[in-house]
Amino acid sequence: MAEEVKLFRNWSSPFALRIVWALKLKGIEYETILEDLQNKSSLLLQYNPVHKKVPVLLHNGKPILESLVILEYIEETWKQHPLLPEDPFEKATARFWARFNDEELLPSIRDASTKQGKEQEEAIVQVEENLKYVEEKLKGNVFFGGETIGYLDLAFGWLANLVSVLEEVTGLSLTASGKFPLLSAWMQNFSDAPVIKECWPPRDKLIIKYQAMIEKYTAVAAPK
């Protein structure tokens, strides 16, 4: 039966990249629909009226939304190259840390990069606390998934892509300080994996994008 798999994404969204990686790891053929988020297509708005965001996975015409939900859908639909552990406790643990990334780690790094003064200092402290947890999770493992890349690597994967970009643009030292050796090693191993390497958004474009974003935040936060 011919499967129709389409992915709505833009060139840089870390959430959409998770889906690209998952589809490639499982060897699933799919069509990419590149969105310009400043000018969203009517199809995207039709498939994701609630959030109007990427990624959207379309499978045989049916839309699946929210990157972590999409990852679970892909895992349950295509059984090759499992991404999640089988054991329910290990699975619950992976899901917990993926949520932690989305609810705590990512926002803290965003805040550390975009806020000023005392707020920024507090955010940096929070980032360090959060990264300590992540470092702990890597003890005894090459990847969060164990010997191979799994769901949690895909959830944290954006770090391998964007942390160095943010450090370059802001001058902050998040992991460059060497405080998190396991995490730094993981970022290298993850980036070097063939499936991941071939999907990295161009670094120079990312630098420009995040430079602009941070300038915008800094301008907005100018003295009240």
Place this chain on the structure above:
Amino acid sequence: MSTSDVKLLGGWPSPFVMRARIALNIKSVDYEFLQEKVGEKSELLLKSNPVYKKIPVLIHADKPICESLIIVQYIDEVWTSGPSILPSDPYDRAIARFWAAYIDDKWFPSVRGIALIAEGDEEKKEAVQEVATGLELLEDAFPKCNKGGNFFGGERIGYLDIALGCFLAWLRVTEKLNNVKLLDEAKTPNLCKWAESFCSDAAVKDVMPETDKLLGFAKVLMARFKAPPAN
């Protein structure tokens, strides 16, 4: 499996804790309910959930599982002889997970927002509208999920029913405290009917707090927030 093999750290007023209790009830799992004292966190809680220090925490064979929706999925995956909580079809599961995430990330914060907004009428109206819009989306989603049954999960309560239904008592309390109507039969008839079915379900009845009891609790909590900090 002895009762002490399964422990739930929580409190009777918490809708998040209720999710875990409903799931355990669906699977007929005996458990020890360890209620936290309001305003204090036990050693066990701090040890079991060092990251968030929040309830609920399910402790199964000494292993802690945190985050209510993750706990519900864990319960579904471990106790497979009981009725299923998540739908069996991957697409239906994705829909249920999507709406549950929406409820936690967008909708319930807007409900909580109503109580936190001080008396300025305009802002409260906006907050109420936000809650109403969310309910209308869920009202729309209901016939797409229920497959003719009384619940989002179909014939029996399932993941999305639990995700939303746990807030019904707090919704009523918010209505009373703020003199607003949130669940409106004129606007969301499906949800109103569903709410009745949900609250009378065997797995829910005994763990859904009575509105008046919860109202009393909410008032005490609000007074605490207004009182000067203890330390």
